[in-house]
Amino acid sequence: MMLALEMFRSIPRFAAAKVSGGRMPGLLVGPMAPLRLVTRDEPAVRRPGWAQVKPLLSGICGSDLGAITGQTSLYFSALVSMPFVPGHEVVGELAEDCEDLPRGTRVVVDPVLACAARGVDPCEPCQQGRTNLCNHVTVGHISPGLQTGFCQDTGGGWGERLTVHRSQLHAVPDSLTDERAVLVEPLACAVQLARRAQVPAGGSVLVSGAGAVGLFAVLALRELTDAGRITVIAKHGRQADLARRFGASDVAAPDEAMRAVRRTTRALRVAPQGLPAPAARLTGASEMLLGGVDVAVDAVGSTSSLDTVLRSTKAGGRAVLSGMPAGADLSPAWFRELEVAGTYASSGDAFDVAMRLAEQAPMDDVVAGRYPLHRWREALDHAQSAGRLGAVKVCFDVRSRA
Incomplete structure (x- = not known):
């Protein structure tokens, strides 16, 4: 027993x-x-x-x-x-x-x-x-x-x-x-994520969320890809500190997400017309970017996080779902012809790579x-x-x- x-x-x-x-x-x-x-x-x-x-x-x-x-x-x-x-x-x-x-x-x-x-x-x-x-x-x-x-x-x-x-x-x-x-197991999942992200050399990345999933994603993206600027959305101070330790170039609060991506990618901000901010939030008519990051990662799984990811990825870019996803408005994925990729668990030699990361990372x-x-x-x-x-x-x- x-x-x-x-x-x-x-x-x-x-x-x-x-x-x-x-x-x-x-x-x-x-x-x-x-x-x-x-x-x-x-x-x-x-x-x-x-x-x-x-x-x-x-x-x-x-x-x-x-x-x-x-x-x-x-x-x-x-x-x-x-x-x-x-x-x-x-x-x-x-x-x-x-x-x-x-x-x-x-x-x-x-x-x-x-x-x-x-x-x-x-x-x-x-x-x-x-x-x-x-x-x-x-x-x-x-x-x-x-x-x-x-x-x-x-x-x-x-x-x-x-x-x-x-x-x-x-x-x-x-x-x-x-x-x-x-x-090691969650790090192996992050290895899987980094491989699924298919970040182009020097490409810009947004990671929405700085819990374990998001922080390990930042570590794996920095160690295993040729990503350029990695912007992380973090709610809390210690999350922001760890994100920088693991390789983030920039960290922003959730309500600063669009502004941070716009600043680093020189994207064009498009805001809802004719609606005050409270009504826009209520109806889901959020601001979006024309332009944006090459790859964005939802590491939370909430509706708001996925919404941020979809609205800040450039046309033809890649949105990676790492947090277990909630419902979201998929209009940006349709309009901007985004590639939406899920990433679940790990495969191949991901555990071997994760073991090395677990040993060497801070x-x-x-x-x-x-x-x-x-x-x-x-x-x-x-x-x-x-x-x-x-x-x-x-x-x-x-x-x-x-």
Whole structure:
């Protein structure tokens, strides 16, 4: 038996969370949360290539918070199996031998449950090494689940054990601390983003959002592309400082976003005609740019962030959706013939590259909070308020009972 946080299906709680959203955050980590601390059987998949992992640190991701607070699209409802133990940003130790990796090896987990893990013949994306686009995430010998942490059979990092396939494991070098290793999975996603962005040499980039997704995107874009000017939209002072540390050329507040892009790209600002500012905001008739950045990244997933990205990308430019997207007016994408690219999880050698970034980048203070499982309400409250509190990544320290 083990201690774990378990997300369960509750229509009343989901509806309450959906209605209250971010307006009543106390409810979302209290009585309305579809999450509970339980004692449950340890997960086990009795198939070749599978082994148990003891989590050491497990990150709290924006997608986890979105699921708990009812903000995740129902599009994903067929791609998970409940109840499940969340947690897909994991550094842990092997509790048993796993093929060529001996017991006790420290590992990070690629959470995507692709064909190899599911024991089925590889689909076309998996044959091409694009396992993040696997077509078989609902079939095979384990329950549906697009990732570890969203599948009832595998468990997740918010529990004292999870079970993982060899194809998902990456050994961690001794030179990498646990606090840096737990960042490898989100950094691998940032590597994927940098590659999908296709920034031209010297190209201008806007990153809307300076939470973990946005900051790691800035780091990867600066390290892995030939981007020129990178402008970051940050709400809070510490986010702005970290954005500059990771390679941003300019940082602006959300209400200064258009002005900042206009200044750096010499774009033409076009404002709504005949409407006072409050009415323009109410009707969605926001200002836009003719011209703008070559590539813009939505690293938040909110309607306002995506709207900013679409309205500040030059004609024929590229808009990259990295935050799980909300609804937005797609008129700019149509009118300016934008290329809209999604970026999900990682593939290929992204984990190897992320391991190098985690080791070399100035990231010693990125993990700002560590909580034992029984203090989960405090942990989630901290994660929800991370930007305001100057935190980037909040984690569960699964070893701790203090």
